[in-house]
Amino acid sequence: MFCRIAAGAAAAAVVYEDDATLAFLDSMPMIKGHVLVIPKAHYTDLGEAPAAVLGAVMQTVQRVMRAQRGGLKADGVRLIQSNGAAAGQVVPHLHFHVIPRFDNDGAPRGWAHTEYADDAERDAVAERIRTGL
Numbered sequence: 001m002f003c004r005i006a007a008g009a010a011a012a013a014v015v016y017e018d019d020a021t022l023a024f025l026d027s028m029p030m031i032k033g034h035v036l037v038i039p040k041a042h043y044t045d046l047g048e049a050p051a052a053v054l055g056a057v058m059q060t061v062q063r064v065m066r067a068q069r070g071g072l073k074a075d076g077v078r079l080i081q082s083n084g085a086a087a088g089q090v091v092p093h094l095h096f097h098v099i100p101r102f103d104n105d106g107a108p109r110g111w112a113h114t115e116y117a118d119d120a121e122r123d124a125v126a127e128r129i130r131t132g133l
């Protein structure tokens, strides 16, 4: 789907484009002005993309975020980026959600949270992540 948009074969309300990236309105916005930023080349998720692509994508994310503040007068901007279905990724093409937020927009600001049973469990989880580096 996003490859087709990047190729110009599917319609989208494009707000910014350069050689490596594309930014367009999400068709199911959380807030009006919700933008998706993608690399034009196909990468399933963040884990696949080389550093140069990530640099280009993040520059576009920053550009869009500044435009939401300047153009939409957003009070804040939230980024959401999901990898894998378990994380809520629906379209398997790397994308960042850049969502303008307003002081009284009524949309949720927080998320569900959990707690470690104790410091030993916390430290064991941190060690498992370190071993994956």
Ligand SMILES: [Zn+2]
Residues within 6 Å of the ligand: 001, 002, 003, 004, 041, 042, 043, 092, 093
């Ligand atoms: Zn794709």
